[in-house]
Amino acid sequence: MKSDNTFRNISVSLISIWLGIFALLAFLLVVLLSFMKNDSTTIFSWQFTLDNYAALFSSLYALVFAKSFYIAGACTFFCILLGYPFAYILARKVERWKEPLLLFLIIPFWTSSLIRSYAMVAILKTKGVLNNVLMHLGIIHHPLQLLFTNSAVMIALVYNLLPFMILPLYANLEKFDNRLIEAARDLGAGKIKTFTKIILPLSLPGIVAGSILVFLPAMTLFYIPDLLGGAKALLLGNLIENQFLLTNNWPLGSAISVTLTLIMGVMLIAHWLTSKNRERGDFL
Amino acid sequence: MNNSKARIIDKLYLALIYLFFYLPISVLIFYSFNNSSYSLVWHGFTTNWYHNLFQDSNLWIAAAHSLLIGTLAATMATIIGTLAAVSLYRYRFMGKNFLNGMVFILIVTPDIVMGISLLLLFSIANMPLGFWSLLLAHITFCIPFVVVTVYSRISGMDKNIFEAAKDLGARESTIFRKITFPLLLPAIISGILLSFTLSFDDVMISYFVSGPGFEILPLKIYSMARLGVKPELNALCSVTFTLTLFLVILSQRFTRKSS
Numbered sequence: 001m002k003s004d005n006t007f008r009n010i011s012v013s014l015i016s017i018w019l020g021i022f023a024l025l026a027f028l029l030v031v032l033l034s035f036m037k038n039d040s041t042t043i044f045s046w047q048f049t050l051d052n053y054a055a056l057f058s059s060l061y062a063l064v065f066a067k068s069f070y071i072a073g074a075c076t077f078f079c080i081l082l083g084y085p086f087a088y089i090l091a092r093k094v095e096r097w098k099e100p101l102l103l104f105l106i107i108p109f110w111t112s113s114l115i116r117s118y119a120m121v122a123i124l125k126t127k128g129v130l131n132n133v134l135m136h137l138g139i140i141h142h143p144l145q146l147l148f149t150n151s152a153v154m155i156a157l158v159y160n161l162l163p164f165m166i167l168p169l170y171a172n173l174e175k176f177d178n179r180l181i182e183a184a185r186d187l188g189a190g191k192i193k194t195f196t197k198i199i200l201p202l203s204l205p206g207i208v209a210g211s212i213l214v215f216l217p218a219m220t221l222f223y224i225p226d227l228l229g230g231a232k233a234l235l236l237g238n239l240i241e242n243q244f245l246l247t248n249n250w251p252l253g254s255a256i257s258v259t260l261t262l263i264m265g266v267m268l269i270a271h272w273l274t275s276k277n278r279e280r281g282d283f284l
Numbered sequence: 285m286n287n288s289k290a291r292i293i294d295k296l297y298l299a300l301i302y303l304f305f306y307l308p309i310s311v312l313i314f315y316s317f318n319n320s321s322y323s324l325v326w327h328g329f330t331t332n333w334y335h336n337l338f339q340d341s342n343l344w345i346a347a348a349h350s351l352l353i354g355t356l357a358a359t360m361a362t363i364i365g366t367l368a369a370v371s372l373y374r375y376r377f378m379g380k381n382f383l384n385g386m387v388f389i390l391i392v393t394p395d396i397v398m399g400i401s402l403l404l405l406f407s408i409a410n411m412p413l414g415f416w417s418l419l420l421a422h423i424t425f426c427i428p429f430v431v432v433t434v435y436s437r438i439s440g441m442d443k444n445i446f447e448a449a450k451d452l453g454a455r456e457s458t459i460f461r462k463i464t465f466p467l468l469l470p471a472i473i474s475g476i477l478l479s480f481t482l483s484f485d486d487v488m489i490s491y492f493v494s495g496p497g498f499e500i501l502p503l504k505i506y507s508m509a510r511l512g513v514k515p516e517l518n519a520l521c522s523v524t525f526t527l528t529l530f531l532v533i534l535s536q537r538f539t540r541k542s543s
Contacts, residue, residue: 001406004455004456005456006456007455007456007460008371008375008377008456010367010376011367011368011370011375012368012371012375014366014367014368015364015368015371015383015427015431016379016383017366017389017426018364018423018424019383019386019390019424019427021405022402022405022420022421022423022424023390023398023424024386025405026401026402026404026405027397028518029401029405029408030397030400030401032326033404033411037507038415040423043407072517082301082365085297086297086298086301088295089297089298090298093291093294094294094298099540101298101503103323103533103536104302104305104306105305105534106536107529107532108305108480109498110478110482110528110532111481111485111487111489111525111528111529111532112502112524112525112528113487114487114502114505114506114509115312115485115505115524116308116309117509117524118312118505118513118517118521119308119311119312119521120308121311121509121512121513122311122312122315122513122518123307123308123311125285125513129311145314150493155306157306159304159305162301162304162305163305174450205523213392216392216394217295217394217395220394220396220397220488221396221488222396222488223487224505226361226510227509227510237394237396238541240396240400241396241491244400244403244492245492250404252453253400254400254404257396257397257400257401260394260397261393263396264389264392264393264394268389268392
């Protein structure tokens with residue numbers, strides 16, 4: 001039946017053409033541009049070069065890479081540290097009020113991260129809420145300079161990205177088979193051993209999924225250092241933004257973006273490997 | 285052991301994290317009603333800042349632009365995304381796994397990469413940055429979220445329903461109209477609401493693909509926020525946050541209904 005394929009064909013073509021042009025082709029252009037020579041008047045010239053990638057190893061850019069990695073890594077670490085116990089308690093200890101508690105976790109996931117970052121500015125200002133509270137409590141006697149420091153950037157990043165760590169962890173821990181814990185206990189494992197040998201390894205896919213959702217934005221959310229940070233080019237995101245909108249070196253900006261995408265690829269492979277024998281795609 | 289003690293610590297920990305999530309935004313909303321420009325001390329209740337906000341015609345234009353882009357992008361993304369989710373579940377076709385993978389990858393791709401990709405695409409196509417570039421970009425980044433939302437609903441459905449309808453002689457388009465669409469409706473509504481929220485709040489991608497002639501609200505907020513804390517901006521952020529909060533809660537109601 002020829003006419004009966006029409007619906008199927010239209011549906012499949014629509015999504016394929018759309019993502020083919022606006023996602024795949026657009027990204028392939030970035031890859032192509034990253035191998036082109038920079039030309040400040042016409043964006044680029046048709047000359048193949050590896051200079052853009054070589055430039056990433058120069059001290060200036062390597063430093064931003066290292067800093068960005070360090071910040072994103074620390075942010076991911078803090079998110080696991082704060083998020084794991086939270087997800088564990090919520091998934092396994094809470095019986096009542098679960099639905100509203102989950103809703104309050106999902107809200108920061110979807111509402112504007114810019115507005116939440118801006119709200120953080122008011123908290124961290126020299127004459128802001130945090131300093132006032134600490135001074136009232138007598139913990140400090142002079143206001144701390146928090147805003148426009150790297151600590152402010154770190155606090156705002158963790159604040160913004162913690163829900164992205166908790167949700168995949170929660171999804172993972174909620175499906176956890178309790179019989180495994182009972183079995184471990186019956187066989188004489190203590191609380192700590194049960195956790196390190198059973199619960200932690202089995203929740204690894206959740207940790208990896210959460211880390212992907214935290215680490216990549218932590219390297220790229222350029223407006224956070226912009227609003228709260230001291231250094232101008234702190235994250236890879238700031239560096240890319242500058243190449244495209246300030247110094248007009250699009251090929252270099254493309255090379256940085258391609259490198260970032262490669263990092264994402266490595267993390268996705270790690271996710272694929274850790275969740276190999278289990279359900280995939282329980283990301284969100 | 286101290287079971288009740290452990291329970292209290294558990295609850296305390298949850299409460300602390302929720303406080304961390306919601307305190308800054310609550311403070312923001314609180315101070316948007318404070319009758320003083322700079323001071324942190326409470327100087328009495330005022331709606332002055334909101335009043336000033338509503339006088340600003342530029343802001344109204346930016347808000348109208350955002351509403352327009354959000355509505356159109358959410359509608360288009362929901363149509364394309366829903367058809368895609370249905371196809372991915374029901375049909376076999378060439379490149380199915382590839383498409384599946386692409387949707388998944390697009391969700392985790394850093395926004396900035398998508399932003400500069402589209403900027404490059406539009407510049408090579410010689411397309412001026414403004415309404416159309418924003419609309420196309422917003423549709424693109426909303427699609428994967430619609431696909432995931434609708435797919436999770438349809439994958440819980442019984443495939444035999446479709447087979448039965450087919451055996452009874454229904455065409456594919458009829459099956460969609462009479463069976464798939466009504467059953468998926470809660471997920472579709474949830475998808476459209478979430479897409480609108482994503483579009484309405486997006487900074488990263490819009491930052492690269494918007495032009496000076498077509499200002500939208502999140503970019504306006506960004507340029508104001510760069511100048512520091514202002515009571516009018518507190519008010520603007522409070523309004524925007526409340527609106528998206530409402531939409532998220534609404535969409536969650538539909539998601540819950542569908543699962």
